[in-house]
Amino acid sequence: MAQRVGIEVSLACAEAVKLARTDVVSAYPITPQTHIVEHLAELVANGELEADFIPVESEHSAMSACIGSVAAGARTFTSSSAQGLALMHEMLFIASAMRLPVVMAVANRALSGPLNIWNDHSDIMAERDIGWVQTFAENGQEVVDLTLHAFKVAEDPRVSLPTAINMDGFILTHVIESIELPDQKDVDAYLPPFKPLQILDPGRPRSLGVVGGPEIYTEARKAETVALENAYAVVTEHFEGLRKQFGRAYKPVETYKSEDAEVLFITMGSLGQTCMSAVDEMRAAGRKAGVVRIRLWRPFPAGDFIDAVKGARQIIVCDRAISPGACAAPVGAEIKSLLFNRKINNIYVSNPIIGLGGRDVTRQFFKDIYAQAVKDAASGKPMATEIMGVKE
């Protein structure tokens, strides 16, 4: 029987990595990722996880060793945050280009400077274009399920791409939640052993990571892009597998009270929970508000998203990162581009930037944002992106 336990989300993530029978963990410590890798080191030290833990000397080497390990045929996991993720930057593109299914948990944290260890999404938004499958968890249970799902998707021969699970640093990683940890036999049924497409094998020599000149680079990038786009169907297929095996249903885009909503908040990660509570209160006060939460960030679930928002007259895209000098913040820009592509021009898009560097986002804050956004739309003000809650 699966066990429901009170457990810190970081530890639950590590337990999921153990249940996945991971072969190699290669990691470098950075707050707030540390509890994940500490627990994994402990599981290896106690013989509870039969894996090799490589305590590398940097995140750049962490990801490099992951690439080498997957190329050797081993199921491989790492985790990082902020500066660590940024230090991996170069390697993240190569992992996907080489089609090596590394799985990484990102404990989302603000990028320096100023140095800040607290939560926002600036780290992963700077890595938006790495070519990885990327999901965002809302709570601890999702962290566990999405971690198992990440291995399943990444290693699927139709995908064979690295996958990242995003979880808000501290807000999720350091919180004790009631989480159902699945049975080993259920996980084994869901996630069979890794069967790599290509490995370094003296019995069948292959060259991995070759030079691609102008005559082939475009085609290589196209193939990788198509693989990521095609991953959508596999992601949803394996969500369905999760439901069948563990009884919990997941979709690329989740909605809350959105059917008759006139104004929809768009969130990613743990903000969704506070936002739903705020929406309950707004509904009680007679406002037709709802929430649309993006769980799958790459490949972007365009069709699901359009279906979720098409009935609204206004959406409030909550960004937790800045794209300085750009026309919108990262998620806002994504969605505006999508609406334009679909010739949808009757939705007013507000794009507040909130919760930077651990700044608390309360229910009241959502209500304030709502009031401001509705006022902006009514006044005919041009759609804008604005950093909210700035102390003047």
Added chain:
Amino acid sequence: MSRTAEAIKNIEKISPRTVPLFEGVCAGHRGCQGCGEVAALRMAVKAAGPNTIAVSATGCMEIITSPYPQTAWNIPWIHVAFENAAAVAAGVEAGRKILYEKGGIKEKANILVFAGDGGTADIGLQALSGALERGHNLTYICLDNEAYMNTGIQRSSSTPFGATTTTSPAGSRSIGQVTWKKNVAAIAAAHNIPYVATAAPAFHIDLMNKVRRSLAAPGAAYIHVFAPCPTGWRCAPELSIETSRLAVNSRIFPLYEVVDGVYSISRDVAKPIPVADYLKTQRRFSHLKEEQINLIQERTDKEWARLQALVRATNPA
């Protein structure tokens, strides 16, 4: 006898008559004429044999051997980036080790890492240090041609004093490189790993046997190979291998081994040729005046004496 000395004493030695016919790096690659680096690479892979996985850093050897859809590699090979060959190899080693323990892999394999001096002494030093310190069972081979040759002869920390390069050009107010060559073999030895050696392609039997010994050593091993680059050193391609002989015979590049911390000189150069005879074979040194050549001679003598002292200190009578 130390653990490593014990492990390496019975390797199947290569002699001039028993040089393996196996070619892990094939003809048809795009190396320059007289490339001493690819010659050393070929010897190293010959010595290691077919049951070997190679990991390359970005650099000359990587680009000349792998332009898609061709490959010169007859053994499994992976290249990821410039500064991380040691870390990638660490992952390959760890992955194979656990799969072997779990029964997913039936046979062990040698792991050889190849990087140039830039990828070793400069940008890859941290990853190298990490891999050596953690003790992964692999051999890291630095193919040192004393500058960033792939990008066009820019200076590295392994470029010797006085050499002109495109970023340390000799001019009216400069003698070229003003710093002394970084001693990466000494840095590797400071990690107290089982095996460290230096080698040169002119002494190919010695080079190949060092590769074999390094692979038999229990844990991380490092071999620093002197790899002449006629293109970058401005010397005649047909004198490439000879240049490496002169480097050894002038004591500019001594051949030695460090086995579990015990130093031994592999080729005792009793009557060294003057360093000037080595320097004059390459136009990268042609601007040097007597004064600078004397400085190089002094430094070379001092380094040789230091090496002898290390031999004495680690081999108590």
